[in-house]
Amino acid sequence: MTRKVIFKGSSLELTMVNENFLELIFDSKKRPINVFDQITIDQLMHALSIAESQSNINGLIFSSAKSIFIAGADIDELSQIFKSDIKPHNSRLEIFFDKANTAFNKIESLPFPTVACIGGFALGGGFELCLACDFRILTSKAIVGLPEAKLGIIPGWGGTVRLPRVIGLYKALEWIITGKHKTPNEALSDGAVDAVIDSSKLLEESLNILKAAFDEKSGYKRRRDQKQKPLLIETTKIIETKEFFSKYISSKIGSYYPAPSVALEVICGTINVSQDEARTTEYEAFQKLTKTPECRSLMGLFMNDQYVISKAKRLSKNCLVTVSHVTVLGAGIMGGGIAYQNAIKGFSVLMKDISDSSLLMGINEVKKLLTKSISIDKISNSDAESVLSRIKPSINYEDTKKTTIVIEAIVENKTMKSEVLTEIEKQLPTNAILSSNTSTISIDFLASNLIHPDRFCGIHFFNPVHVMPLVEIVRGKRTSNETIELAVAHAIKLGKKPIVVNDCPGFLVNRILFPAIFAFDMMIVDGADFQQIDSAIEDWGWPMGPAYLVDVIGLDTAISCFATIISGYPNRMKDVYDVSPTCILCEKNRFGQKNKQGFYGYVEDDKGKPKKYFDKKVLQILKPYIQGSDLSDYKFDAVTILHRFMIPMCIEAALCLEEGIVDSPSEIDMSIVYGLGFPAFRGGLLRWMDEIGLNNFCKLADKFAHLGNLYRPTSKMRKMARENIKYYSF
Numbered sequence: 001m002t003r004k005v006i007f008k009g010s011s012l013e014l015t016m017v018n019e020n021f022l023e024l025i026f027d028s029k030k031r032p033i034n035v036f037d038q039i040t041i042d043q044l045m046h047a048l049s050i051a052e053s054q055s056n057i058n059g060l061i062f063s064s065a066k067s068i069f070i071a072g073a074d075i076d077e078l079s080q081i082f083k084s085d086i087k088p089h090n091s092r093l094e095i096f097f098d099k100a101n102t103a104f105n106k107i108e109s110l111p112f113p114t115v116a117c118i119g120g121f122a123l124g125g126g127f128e129l130c131l132a133c134d135f136r137i138l139t140s141k142a143i144v145g146l147p148e149a150k151l152g153i154i155p156g157w158g159g160t161v162r163l164p165r166v167i168g169l170y171k172a173l174e175w176i177i178t179g180k181h182k183t184p185n186e187a188l189s190d191g192a193v194d195a196v197i198d199s200s201k202l203l204e205e206s207l208n209i210l211k212a213a214f215d216e217k218s219g220y221k222r223r224r225d226q227k228q229k230p231l232l233i234e235t236t237k238i239i240e241t242k243e244f245f246s247k248y249i250s251s252k253i254g255s256y257y258p259a260p261s262v263a264l265e266v267i268c269g270t271i272n273v274s275q276d277e278a279r280t281t282e283y284e285a286f287q288k289l290t291k292t293p294e295c296r297s298l299m300g301l302f303m304n305d306q307y308v309i310s311k312a313k314r315l316s317k318n319c320l321v322t323v324s325h326v327t328v329l330g331a332g333i334m335g336g337g338i339a340y341q342n343a344i345k346g347f348s349v350l351m352k353d354i355s356d357s358s359l360l361m362g363i364n365e366v367k368k369l370l371t372k373s374i375s376i377d378k379i380s381n382s383d384a385e386s387v388l389s390r391i392k393p394s395i396n397y398e399d400t401k402k403t404t405i406v407i408e409a410i411v412e413n414k415t416m417k418s419e420v421l422t423e424i425e426k427q428l429p430t431n432a433i434l435s436s437n438t439s440t441i442s443i444d445f446l447a448s449n450l451i452h453p454d455r456f457c458g459i460h461f462f463n464p465v466h467v468m469p470l471v472e473i474v475r476g477k478r479t480s481n482e483t484i485e486l487a488v489a490h491a492i493k494l495g496k497k498p499i500v501v502n503d504c505p506g507f508l509v510n511r512i513l514f515p516a517i518f519a520f521d522m523m524i525v526d527g528a529d530f531q532q533i534d535s536a537i538e539d540w541g542w543p544m545g546p547a548y549l550v551d552v553i554g555l556d557t558a559i560s561c562f563a564t565i566i567s568g569y570p571n572r573m574k575d576v577y578d579v580s581p582t583c584i585l586c587e588k589n590r591f592g593q594k595n596k597q598g599f600y601g602y603v604e605d606d607k608g609k610p611k612k613y614f615d616k617k618v619l620q621i622l623k624p625y626i627q628g629s630d631l632s633d634y635k636f637d638a639v640t641i642l643h644r645f646m647i648p649m650c651i652e653a654a655l656c657l658e659e660g661i662v663d664s665p666s667e668i669d670m671s672i673v674y675g676l677g678f679p680a681f682r683g684g685l686l687r688w689m690d691e692i693g694l695n696n697f698c699k700l701a702d703k704f705a706h707l708g709n710l711y712r713p714t715s716k717m718r719k720m721a722r723e724n725i726k727y728y729s730f
Helices: 038-053 077-082 092-109 123-133 158-169 169-178 184-190 197-217 218-226 235-253 258-270 275-289 293-317 333-346 356-376 381-389 399-400 414-425 443-447 481-493 509-525 528-539 546-553 554-567 583-585 616-625 638-658 667-678 687-690 695-700 715-722
Strands: 003-008 012-017 021-026 059-064 113-119 121-123 135-138 143-145 325-329 348-352 392-393 405-408 433-436 456-461 470-475 497-502 601-604 610-613
Touching: 003 113, 003 443, 003 610, 021 038, 021 158, 021 197, 021 433, 038 092, 059 197, 059 218, 077 092, 092 456, 113 123, 123 143, 123 158, 135 197, 135 616, 143 325, 158 169, 158 218, 158 258, 158 275, 158 481, 169 235, 169 528, 197 218, 218 443, 235 258, 235 381, 235 433, 235 509, 258 275, 275 695, 293 481, 293 497, 325 333, 325 399, 325 667, 333 356, 333 381, 333 392, 348 399, 348 610, 356 381, 356 392, 381 546, 392 399, 399 687, 405 414, 405 481, 414 433, 414 443, 433 481, 443 497, 443 583, 456 481, 470 667, 481 497, 497 546, 497 667, 497 687, 509 528, 509 546, 509 554, 509 583, 509 638, 509 667, 528 546, 528 638, 610 638, 638 667, 638 687, 687 695, 695 715
Parallel strands: 021 059, 059 113, 113 135, 121 143, 325 348, 325 405, 348 392, 405 433, 433 456, 470 497
Antiparallel strands: 003 012, 012 021, 456 470, 601 610
């Protein structure tokens, strides 16, 4: 096979193959992956012009020199364009998108057939380029899709136009509205690609396809014609399809995310018009979405996520230790969940507790999780048996000599934890690290009696362990960099998203959460209905309100953290009311879902899951402690509830940043999204303050100054408000 480079840029090169075929190879020199930025689009236009000018060409192949084809548009660059553009016409956005659409249109008008060879990811704009090609083939490891709706936008480079004309209206709507990544088999089944090829034969098969298409000519030209013309679907069919997806969006996605509904309107409204007219509608809708707060939040969240992932990967690359064995101390719900997560990722685990009955509880938790995984075809029966065989329950320490990481997950009691950690440290090999899954207790306190505090840190998982992505890696004053690097590397191998935080009472997530729980308690004492509080918070986008959340956590578990948080931050937390409805209910043996009675009562549904119901006994218990003779005497409006709940969290988040508990707003907001389920379309606590403006936030907080320092913005927040400074630059 002969090759000759015709054009070489910083993002791509054009090569002559066997004298009458061309290959355009994406290969960014400044990035680890290929993305569409303005430079790449300009170089693509130039390369296509050169390709068009060549004589005796039988076809053009689009490929990548990297493992990823094209990951989509450069989100950083796009976000800056979105931010800078005010006018909808003759803007940077319109110019950029016009260039991309011109390039993709040129692909469809070349005097020879084209094929996209997709290895790895081809997403968003990357797959829109593939749709402009006449043929698409991919390897078994490829992933394709149009995930723009998850960023608060719709495909803007012809995706809403070409995909329906390639795979049909219904399937295209499913792809674009859900934004799901598609496997090779799914893409092939839906007709979005032409073949799945072994990676070693990708180029050979591409040349065969192009040769056959060029010889036939009519085949690839029919494909182009199909993408240019209206589909001419009957109006009744369009209406039926639109109604189906409207119901889907309403039930599965909700009204908080505008992009899916916009995509539905655009696609159904342009399916029977020409490509040129449809693309105009697509761009107008796209441009309007870029100005929504949801788009700003979701794109900001994407960039925050990438920042957190890249930071963790940089730390893990420095780790020189290979984990071979993990010890989990404590066989409760958390211990069982941690053991399961390690075992399912291939690690051998010693599950240590003080009694056979405790160990049985931990093993039963593992079995329950495995049974669920089998029921949803996540793993096979034989795989489940292998996972279970990796976990060795024991009341002894005999296997700790070969362990690499110890994760302590016993009851949240600082004296007990300190004693257990001191005891097991003596059993460990010299290269092992010791960690605690504590959610609030100071790492420096727990390290105070250790021989090697440099090899100790916090590794705080969130419940349920197998579901929640966040792991807080807590650095004590004497924790070594090597310990942090190993903890981060292991969390990544467990499929988690680790964020390193400095030690303080409650660390990051719980430090921010508990002021909101205190605010919730205070609202009830002031006469608010806890059901109304939950409804207001859930209507704003949280997955559950504070009453339900405390029930899920466990009232006794939450209360065990109260003292640590209050004593850790007396200047703010001492203002919390002496009367705590959470404590009062717990004293009446209402512990939440664990014993089927908390703020709500619980019964099992058909699937054995706890289902909440209103229990009148709660009102009778709380009535003597509530201002007024009856709950109905005082009604809070939803806005007041929201502000009283949110303001303390926001102020605590700002304090965490100011005190250096974490390094960046990105880590705070991603921790709250990962760890608490903060509504993604609002972007995070600091992003939300940016969105409403810090000046407005401080004015809101001042309305509740009578409630104490929980509602008092920091001096730095006020300075930022005066100077109109934001937490984010994008």
